Amino acid sequence: MKIKKLVVAAALLCCGLSLSAIAQGGMEMAPQKPGAPLASPRKQAEASINGATVKVDYGAPSMRGRKIMGEVVPYTTWWRTGANEATLFETNTDLMVGSLHVPAGKYTLVTLPSEGEWQLVFCKHLGQWGTDRFEADDLGKVPMTKASLASPQEMMSIEFGNTTAKGTEMHVKWETTDVWVPVTFMK
Numbered sequence: 001m002k003i004k005k006l007v008v009a010a011a012l013l014c015c016g017l018s019l020s021a022i023a024q025g026g027m028e029m030a031p032q033k034p035g036a037p038l039a040s041p042r043k044q045a046e047a048s049i050n051g052a053t054v055k056v057d058y059g060a061p062s063m064r065g066r067k068i069m070g071e072v073v074p075y076t077t078w079w080r081t082g083a084n085e086a087t088l089f090e091t092n093t094d095l096m097v098g099s100l101h102v103p104a105g106k107y108t109l110v111t112l113p114s115e116g117e118w119q120l121v122f123c124k125h126l127g128q129w130g131t132d133r134f135e136a137d138d139l140g141k142v143p144m145t146k147a148s149l150a151s152p153q154e155m156m157s158i159e160f161g162n163t164t165a166k167g168t169e170m171h172v173k174w175e176t177t178d179v180w181v182p183v184t185f186m187k
Contacts, residue, residue: 039064040083047160047168052093052187054160056109056170059083059130062155068175073113078121080130081111081172082156087130089122093187097122097170098142107139111172111179118144118179144172144179152176 040061047054061083066072073079081087087109095102097120106126110133112119121141125134156174160183163169167184 042084043157045158045160045170047163047170047183049163049165049167049185050187052091052185054089054091054095054168054170054183054185056087056089056158058087058109058156058158059085060155060157061174063152063175069113069177070115073174075114076112078133079111079113081109082130082158085130086110086126086128086132087158088126093185095186096182096184098144098181100140100142102139108134111144112141113179116146118146120144120179120181142181144181147178147180149173149176149178 038059040059043058043060045056045058059082061072069075089107089109091102091104093104100122102122105124108123108126108128110121110123112121119141120143122139123134123137124139125137128134152175153173156172159171159173160168161171161180167182169180170183171178171180173179
């Protein structure tokens with residue numbers, strides 16, 4: 001009888017953890033069929049100027065009828081800035097991202113969304129699942145400029161735009177939100 005109760009308790013715990021992860025947007029709602037495209041596929045963005053390169057690798061979730069800002073992406077809570085594995089930022093040269101000096105290397109990107117100004121965090125800890133947070137390893141954070149998109153964007157994107165001979169802008173876009181930071185190449 002004790003074993004049966006233990007098995008039932010373990011099953012309920014697993015179900016509770018799965019439902020909690022789904023509610024937080026950490027798991028997909030339906031099981032992934034073998035060979036089917038990922039619900040939140042990996043995407044890349046890149047900008048290059050005179051041999052200096054910056055790359056971002058991220059999971060791109062879709063709205064799928066959900067309210068995103070303030071709900072799937074809650075305000076005043078750290079967000080992995082994408083889906084699944086942590087978002088990876090890599091540069092082969094020193095950069096200024098806003099007012100933050102970012103040495104050449106690899107970093108995890110995390111954002112702190114809000115109804116007003118967002119914060120972008122560069123973390124030196126790599127290889128974690130997207131919801132793991134290692135604040136002790138933060139390189140620093142910078143404010144992001146926020147704007148509205150003219151029409152809703154179904155799939156989240158990270159992209160570079162307004163590129164010049166000295167820099168670019170890194171944009172995170174989803175739903176009707178566009179947040180961005182200036183990126184200046186120091187090479």
